[in-house]
Amino acid sequence: ESAEKQVEQVKNAKEQGYTAIICRLVDTDTALQIERAAGDLPIIFVNSCPDEQYLEADKYIYVASDENVAGTYQAEYVLDKLSSKDEINVMILKGEKAHSATKPRTDAAKTVLNASGKKINYVFEDYADWSPELGKEYFEIFHSTGKDVDCIISNNDSMAVGAIEGMEECGVDPSSVIVCGIDATTDGCQLVKDGKMDFTVCQNAVNQGNAAVDVAVMLSQGKSIKDYSGVADTGYQVWVDFEKVDSSNVDSYMN
Numbered sequence: 014e015s016a017e018k019q020v021e022q023v024k025n026a027k028e029q030g031y032t033a034i035i036c037r038l039v040d041t042d043t044a045l046q047i048e049r050a051a052g053d054l055p056i057i058f059v060n061s062c063p064d065e066q067y068l069e070a071d072k073y074i075y076v077a078s079d080e081n082v083a084g085t086y087q088a089e090y091v092l093d094k095l096s097s098k099d100e101i102n103v104m105i106l107k108g109e110k111a112h113s114a115t116k117p118r119t120d121a122a123k124t125v126l127n128a129s130g131k132k133i134n135y136v137f138e139d140y141a142d143w144s145p146e147l148g149k150e151y152f153e154i155f156h157s158t159g160k161d162v163d164c165i166i167s168n169n170d171s172m173a174v175g176a177i178e179g180m181e182e183c184g185v186d187p188s189s190v191i192v193c194g195i196d197a198t199t200d201g202c203q204l205v206k207d208g209k210m211d212f213t214v215c216q217n218a219v220n221q222g223n224a225a226v227d228v229a230v231m232l233s234q235g236k237s238i239k240d241y242s243g244v245a246d247t248g249y250q251v252w253v254d255f256e257k258v259d260s261s262n263v264d265s266y267m268n
Contacts, residue, residue, distance in 0.1 A: 014039055016040040016043045017037065017135055019036070019039050020050050022048050023051050025160065026054070027051055029090070032054065032230070033056070033101075033105050033229040033230075033233045034054055034057070034142050036058055036059070036061060037058075037060045037061055038063060041063050044064065045067055048067065055074070055233070056074070057075075057076055057229050057232075058073070058074065058076070059075075059077065059221060060077065062113040065247075068247070068249035068250070069236050069249055070237075070248030070249045071249075073249060074238065074250070074251060075250050076228060076253065077251075078216050078252060078253050079252045080117035080118045081118075082124075082254075083118050083255050084117065084119060084124075084166075085116075085121045085122070085124075087118075087195070087214065088121070088122040088123075088124075088166070090124070090191075090193055090259070092131075095164065098129060098131065099131055099132060100132040100134065101133055101134070101163050102134045102162045103134065103136065103163065103164055103165075103166060104137040104138070104152075104164070104166070105123075105135060105137070105166050106141045106147075106151060106165065106166070106167040106168060106172040106176060107119050107140045107161050108140070108143045109140065109142050119168065126165065127155065136161075136175060137151065137160075137162070139151055143171055144156070144171065144172065145174050147172065148173065148175025149178045149182070150175075151175075153183060155177045156183045156185065162190055164190060166193050167194045169194060169195050169196050170195065170196045170197070171194075171196075172194070173192050173193070173204075174194075174198075174201060174210075175209060177204060177210060187204075191212075192204075192210045192211050192212075194213040196213065197215035197256075197258045198213075202258065205260060206263050206264070206267070208260070212257070212259050213258045213259075214256065214257060214258065215257075215258050217255075220254075223238060226252050227241065238251070
């Protein structure tokens with residue numbers, strides 16, 4: 014978790030003759046420093062996205078899943094399950110404010126909900142920083158207002174798990190509220206199987222890792238990745254598909 018150490022590691026990699034770098038940025042604001050430290054080496058960024066001005070086709074690549082898709086899937090699920098309602102009360106639990114996934118996941122969900130023609134009431138929305146403890150605390154705070162909620166859209170499973178714990182503490186049946194997370198974690202999938210959580214989205218870390226290595230090898234060999242599966246029109250993003258998970262297929266996502 015040291016940006017300075019990360020820059021030093023990249024310099025060392027350059028000096029030791031490595032031909033490509035896969036990097037999970039400690040701080041996205043240091044992308045330019047990392048690139049300068051790497052010299053002419055290609056860099057494949059994963060998990061945490063630098064500003065697009067620091068990405069470049071066939072040199073500085075971001076391998077991930079398109080966060081807008083995850084938020085879209087959540088909202089579509091909610092609208093399908095609550096199709097008979099003309100008005101929906103929505104609670105949104107957001108990840109860390111500075112994380113590159115938080116805004117697109119949230120904005121995409123809102124865009125789909127707002128375009129539904131239904132009256133959408135955002136009865137609670139706050140940054141719970143990916144934390145189950147904050148997810149639990151925020152649900153308890155919300156519950157104390159006496160307002161009703163039809164669904165909880167959470168930027169990740171951990172906050173959704175916390176919200177479900179909060180429901181149980183407050184005597185609210187989790188099955189009475191549509192709860193959607195992202196990541197298909199072990200805890201999240203178990204709650205889907207138990208009927209307490211309704212939906213999550215698998216961000217396939219194995220497939221992302223495989224794609225990052227594939228891209229690193231290709232760029233090391235001086236090849237273009239323009240025809241690689243999932244490459245965006247920009248040429249500097251490689252998208253790995255998100256996968257919908259609910260009670261019908263959750264068993265295949267459980268360890």
